[in-house]
Amino acid sequence: MLPQGLIVSCQALPDEPLHSSFIMSKMALAAYEGGAVGIRANSKEDIIEIKKEVDLPVIGIVKRDYENSDVFITATSKEVDELIESKCEVIALDATKQTRPQESLEDLVAYIREKAPHVEIMADISTLEEAQNADKLGFDYVGTTLRGYTSYTKGHILYENDFQFLKDVLAHVNAKVIAEGNVITPEMYKNVTDLGVHCTVVGGAITRPKDITKRFVNVIDQ
Numbered sequence: 001m002l003p004q005g006l007i008v009s010c011q012a013l014p015d016e017p018l019h020s021s022f023i024m025s026k027m028a029l030a031a032y033e034g035g036a037v038g039i040r041a042n043s044k045e046d047i048i049e050i051k052k053e054v055d056l057p058v059i060g061i062v063k064r065d066y067e068n069s070d071v072f073i074t075a076t077s078k079e080v081d082e083l084i085e086s087k088c089e090v091i092a093l094d095a096t097k098q099t100r101p102q103e104s105l106e107d108l109v110a111y112i113r114e115k116a117p118h119v120e121i122m123a124d125i126s127t128l129e130e131a132q133n134a135d136k137l138g139f140d141y142v143g144t145t146l147r148g149y150t151s152y153t154k155g156h157i158l159y160e161n162d163f164q165f166l167k168d169v170l171a172h173v174n175a176k177v178i179a180e181g182n183v184i185t186p187e188m189y190k191n192v193t194d195l196g197v198h199c200t201v202v203g204g205a206i207t208r209p210k211d212i213t214k215r216f217v218n219v220i221d222q
Helices: 021-033 044-053 077-086 105-115 128-136 160-172 186-195 209-221
Strands: 005-010 038-042 058-061 090-094 120-124 141-143 176-180 199-202
Touching (some): 005 021, 021 038, 021 044, 038 044, 090 105, 090 141, 105 120, 120 128, 128 141, 186 199
Parallel strands (some): 005 038, 176 199
């Protein structure tokens, strides 16, 4: 089980300056030394390197684009197999209602439960309906990761209306709820923790210096 507290997402895509399994492992070490209780990471290679560096539970994902689908977070059994090989403790996958490239969400859950019963599963959702569906499918964790990132939730953010969406998810699912998505300040982290989430994933606000730099520069350029 993931401990309660702060999970730091250590990810860098191929077009980003910090794209490197070695660099992500050091980013994870910095997060660990700062008090993180877990890491979220993308790709088998990054996870293996991170696990050499820190003894923390890892939420693993594989981001891969498919032509016939908008689902790109652990979209098929191919990505699941890679994550099982990485020995991550939790596999996170897109649990939205978007069209999937291959297997159904139900089939993927069954596949993980059969092939790696020791691994927990996290649902990345964008709506309350998706959260409730993930709960019915037996996900261990429901995360608000994709709020604002699906075509039908664009423009919505996790903390709008005083975190009402997060409050609704907390009130309607039995799975442990993970706050994730644009939690960008320590104050916001405290707010979602006080609401009763099991843990919180913070990524770009900690591990993406290019984006952090842009926020500073843009304040003056506007």
